[in-house]
Amino acid sequence: MASSGDTKKEKAKQDKVRTTCPECGGEDLVRDSEKGEVICGTCGLVLDEHRIDHGPEWRAFTTEERNSRARTGAPTNYTIHDKGLSTMIDWRDRDSSGRRFSAKQRAQIYRLRKWQIRSRVHSSVDRNLAQAMTELDRIASQLGLADGIKELAAMLYRKLIVKRLVRSRSIDALVAAAVYAACRLRESPRSLEEIARQSRVSKKKVGASYRQLVMKLKIRMPIPGPEKYVPRFVTDLDLPAAIQHKALEILENAKKKHGLVTGRDPRGLAAAAIYVASILTDNRVTQRAIASTAGVTEVTVRNRYKELVRELNITMAPDF
DNA sequence: AAGACGAAAGTGGTTGA
DNA sequence: TCAACAACTTTCGTCTT
Numbered sequence: 001m002a003s004s005g006d007t008k009k010e011k012a013k014q015d016k017v018r019t020t021c022p023e024c025g026g027e028d029l030v031r032d033s034e035k036g037e038v039i040c041g042t043c044g045l046v047l048d049e050h051r052i053d054h055g056p057e058w059r060a061f062t063t064e065e066r067n068s069r070a071r072t073g074a075p076t077n078y079t080i081h082d083k084g085l086s087t088m089i090d091w092r093d094r095d096s097s098g099r100r101f102s103a104k105q106r107a108q109i110y111r112l113r114k115w116q117i118r119s120r121v122h123s124s125v126d127r128n129l130a131q132a133m134t135e136l137d138r139i140a141s142q143l144g145l146a147d148g149i150k151e152l153a154a155m156l157y158r159k160l161i162v163k164r165l166v167r168s169r170s171i172d173a174l175v176a177a178a179v180y181a182a183c184r185l186r187e188s189p190r191s192l193e194e195i196a197r198q199s200r201v202s203k204k205k206v207g208a209s210y211r212q213l214v215m216k217l218k219i220r221m222p223i224p225g226p227e228k229y230v231p232r233f234v235t236d237l238d239l240p241a242a243i244q245h246k247a248l249e250i251l252e253n254a255k256k257k258h259g260l261v262t263g264r265d266p267r268g269l270a271a272a273a274i275y276v277a278s279i280l281t282d283n284r285v286t287q288r289a290i291a292s293t294a295g296v297t298e299v300t301v302r303n304r305y306k307e308l309v310r311e312l313n314i315t316m317a318p319d320f
Numbered sequence: 321a322a323g324a325c326g327a328a329a330g331t332g333g334t335t336g337a
Numbered sequence: 338t339c340a341a342c343a344a345c346t347t348t349c350g351t352c353t354t
Binding site: 263264265268296297299300303 | 344
């Protein structure tokens with residue numbers, strides 16, 4: 001037990017030591033194995049990402065075919081409004097070392113941003129989309145969303161704007177809502193909090209926009225079950241796959257019991273199941289660690305796991 | 321010293337009159 | 338629209354490892 005904890009720490013240390021951030025000189029580099037990225041903990045700059053596919057998105061079987069299809073640049077998709085031919089100014093009102101701008105500087109940056117966007121595109125829809133896609137990019141990379149989900153969010157957003165279904169609602173709120181909806185549709189749930197945290201918009205407004213979106217586009221949302229959260233929590237906590245299996249098994253059984261699942265926060269339930277599984281597989285994780293990655297309190301984890309143990313007659317002896 | 325536990329009071333969202 | 342309500346959070350003191 002102790003030795004495995006030590007090696008884990010060692011590994012984390014090695015991952016961290018490597019470099020300093022070229023942008024701000026910060027040394028707090030964070031490796032996110034799930035997203036395959038190395039991120040500067042100070043300024044948020046993504047230093048390295050491994051999941052970029054530099055190859056073509058088509059296949060060719062003869063040289064002629066290959067030549068006729070070859071071109072430069074990345075494949076285009078929904079999320080690029082102007083085919084990527086533009087620069088970007090960060091939305092944060094901070095300089096490269098993380099200090100806040102003075103009021104004067106802020107005003108200047110604001111004007112720059114405005115003109116940067118206006119010089120790029122003209123019609124109101126385009127202008128809207130331009131801003132929205134920038135925002136979407138930001139949120140998606142912050143949350144480490146898969147490209148498919150990001151594209152789905154972009155598509156939902158386009159539908160709303162182009163058809164003028166939702167008006168007089170803030171772009172940021174709608175983008176966040178689209179992201180939330182996309183995550184739910186793909187059954188890869190992120191909570192409203194998680195998304196609102198990355199957005200400049202309150203959770204409430206994101207929720208309201210989300211409701212509008214669902215209504216106007218007449219989407220039927222799958223209801224997120226606790227099991228949908230388990231894989232992400234398990235990887236976030238860096239736990240072995242055995243725990244995931246066990247946790248899913250527990251949730252499966254819990255569903256059969258009346259009143260154990262319905263009305264409960266699925267994240268709390270997922271967290272509790274993982275906690276129980278971690279004990280059963282002799283791989284203990286603290287309630288606090290699970291609670292914080294799941295975004296619930298220890299108390300909730302406790303209550304859920306007590307219920308699970310009681311209702312499912314689980315014996316917590318670590319042996320066997 | 322850290323983790324687990326449970327009581328008690330407070331909070332925001334849903335439901336039903 | 339309002340009040341009742343259940344679920345969840347916050348906070349804190351105590352017990353356990």
